[in-house]
Amino acid sequence: MRHLIRALLVLTLVVVVAIVLYRMWPKPTVSDAARTTPEPVATSGTATTAEKARERGAEIGAAIGEKAVVAGEKVKETLGEAELTAKIKAKMALDDSVKARAIDVTTNGSTVTLTGTVSSQAEHDRAVALARETKGVTRVVDSLRITP
Numbered sequence: 001m002r003h004l005i006r007a008l009l010v011l012t013l014v015v016v017v018a019i020v021l022y023r024m025w026p027k028p029t030v031s032d033a034a035r036t037t038p039e040p041v042a043t044s045g046t047a048t049t050a051e052k053a054r055e056r057g058a059e060i061g062a063a064i065g066e067k068a069v070v071a072g073e074k075v076k077e078t079l080g081e082a083e084l085t086a087k088i089k090a091k092m093a094l095d096d097s098v099k100a101r102a103i104d105v106t107t108n109g110s111t112v113t114l115t116g117t118v119s120s121q122a123e124h125d126r127a128v129a130l131a132r133e134t135k136g137v138t139r140v141v142d143s144l145r146i147t148p
Contacts, residue, residue: 026071092105097122098123098127099123111137114128114144124144
């Protein structure tokens with residue numbers, strides 16, 4: 001029964017992370033370059049309408065490409081943080097000496113913050129150790145309170 005509860009807890013955590021990431025995914029918008037009115041095209045000169053359209057398309061494509069790269073990096077960073085959080089919460093859920101429901105895990109970059117309450121010094125030390133030994137964590141901020 002305990003393993004079933006742990007499995008449901010981990011599954012719920014994964015679903016919550018997926019929903020958060022879906023909501024953070026950038027929604028398509030019309031760029032400022034696409035909203036501007038086109039410049040008038042002269043009937044004489046060296047530039048044709050097709051050439052101007054190609055230039056305009058290249059400008060818009062470059063702007064969208066830059067935004068896509070930035071959004072991709074942000075998603076990659078967020079996924080990395082969510083992965084660390086999920087790993088730590090799963091470790092705590094599977095550990096018999098730690099009550100994972102009473103501990104909140106927040107990840108910012110590679111820094112993990114633990115908040116909540118634990119019932120003993122041993123539980124406190126084990127929770128902090130689980131976070132510290134997780135691959136990718138460089139710093140653990142301990143904000144746990146011991147309440148017997």
